[in-house]
Amino acid sequence: MKAVxxxxxxxxxxxxxxxxxxEALDSLGYREVNKVRIGKIIELELEDMDKExxxxxxxxxxxKLLANTVMEKYSFEIxxx
Amino acid sequence: MKAVxxxxxxxxxxxxxxxxxxEALDSLGYREVNKVRIGKIIELELEDMDKExxxxxxxxxxxKLLANTVMEKYSFEIxxx
Numbered sequence: 001m002k003a004v005x006x007x008x009x010x011x012x013x014x015x016x017x018x019x020x021x022x023e024a025l026d027s028l029g030y031r032e033v034n035k036v037r038i039g040k041i042i043e044l045e046l047e048d049m050d051k052e053x054x055x056x057x058x059x060x061x062x063x064k065l066l067a068n069t070v071m072e073k074y075s076f077e078i079x080x081x
Numbered sequence: 082m083k084a085v086x087x088x089x090x091x092x093x094x095x096x097x098x099x100x101x102x103x104e105a106l107d108s109l110g111y112r113e114v115n116k117v118r119i120g121k122i123i124e125l126e127l128e129d130m131d132k133e134x135x136x137x138x139x140x141x142x143x144x145k146l147l148a149n150t151v152m153e154k155y156s157f158e159i160x161x162x
Contacts, residue, residue, distance in 0.1 A: 045116035
């Protein structure tokens with residue numbers, strides 16, 4: 001089974017990487033971009049298990065490793081098959 | 082207006098970062114994870130413009146800067162408001 005985890009910075013946390021990308025877009029002439037925030041997509045391929053169990057396991061993985069829950073928030077979706 | 086760009090590695094491109102995360106999950110006991118692929122989420126806040134124009138601009142930004150189209154593929158969605 002497959003799952004996708006989305007990890008993004010919490011509101012108010014500064015994003016130097018995002019700011020650097022914004023500057024680069026500015027220099028390319030894309031001045032209509034006001035703000036850029038960068039996050040992670042983590043695609044997981046897992047052994048088949050029932051959905052509830054998968055949700056528990058993925059939440060644990062996020063809390064322990066995939067997201068720094070002090071600065072980041074996460075969400076995930078489990079894709080069938 | 083807001084848009085979200087998803088940048089992920091093309092199939093067959095090796096992902097050392099994803100492999101490292103998989104090893105770490107293994108060491109935490111999550112052996113049901115077979116594969117991990119890491120990508121980027123880029124959240125953009127843009128001046129209001131009509132949707133077609135925004136699509137053209139975002140595609141250009143992806144092609145020129147946000148994605149390395151040799152190794153990465155991208156998709157994006159424009160969020161109202």
